[in-house]
Amino acid sequence: MTRFTGFALGTDQEEWCARLRALAAERLRPLAEKGEPGRVNRPLLAALGEEGLLGRVFTSGALELCLLRESLAYGCTEAETALALQGLGAYPVLRSGSDAQRERWLPGVRAGRTVAAFALSEPGAGSDAGALALEAVPEGGGGGSGRGDRGWRLSGEKCWISNAPEADFYTVFARTGEGPGAKGVSAFLVPADRPGLSGEPLDMLSPHPIGALAFDGVPVGPADLLGEPGRGFRVAMDTLNLFRPSVGAFAVGMARAALDATVAHTAARTAFGGVLGDLQAVAHRVAEMATRTEAARLLVYAAAEAYDADARSPQVPRRAAMAKLLATETAQYVVDHAVQLHGAAALRRGHLLEHLYREVRAPRIYEGASEVQRTIIAKELYREAREMRETQEAQAAQEVGEA
Structure with missing residues (x-):
């Protein structure tokens, strides 16, 4: 694909996005409508696999x-979410799994036959991922030393887990105790049929499959590790740094759909002797919606470009946080104002904006709430300021010594 220039997409990128929007509306939307809200839609996943879109995630x-998620979200939010959840659950396997793990699980994920899930959050550890309590106790004891030469037993709970309890495997983060906080977390690939693993669905505002998991001495061995013991937090952050900007792209797709619907509605709906768009209050609000959407879109693309240029750059977490923050907050603003300008019709079950209004709220919370993103941004800004100050002080001291 032609690379993004910073201000506009290339022609081939625009054409690809248009094809994705058409695919979402014509093939994926009917499958989504046949699915049961709150349940994994396996026919929809299979269609995503047949179209080669799940493979492209990897x-x-x-x-x-970002372009993929934005385009799908514009035409079918359920398809976008199904694709993203597959990527989120399986990306740690791609990046940190063994050859055996990748060969066993990823072909099914790409084909839409195998459902993956990312199991990080807990009832008492959502935004603070370093406070995980799910415990991995070494077989034969070990007193929390982290050594699991003969394996571990997982005990505890996970909550707000997308695709649970219907996933075929889970990327699970548990405390193995090599160090305090995030330094003592390891990542495991846990098949859903492991003894001691159970779950239940949760009835949520958004129509996504989300549930809770219970681990009652679930056995895992060294072959189930993703990466090294005690390095699980890095596995999680590698995944989230990639997917956070694309959460912003999901939000931008919803905002653009709401904006387009609003422009069409206000250009045609008559009121007070003219169309709604002739009213300055309406026109200015639509202009604000469009401006915020465009700003969010560009920031998302810039964050993605930064990741593609150097995924290990210290600027990537800050850019990813900025993109997710602005895009998800903007989408909430745009959808809310779109509902207001459409009036009562937008509140009717089945209306596009009624659907988007339920969908748009969750992204401001999952994969790091807006408050967490602000904390990340501020932390990185002050870190850079501290490093600059230390560099300047060292240079001044060197100059004094040379004098």
């Missing part, structure tokens, strides 16, 4: 992933 750069 071969695309961050920018292409």
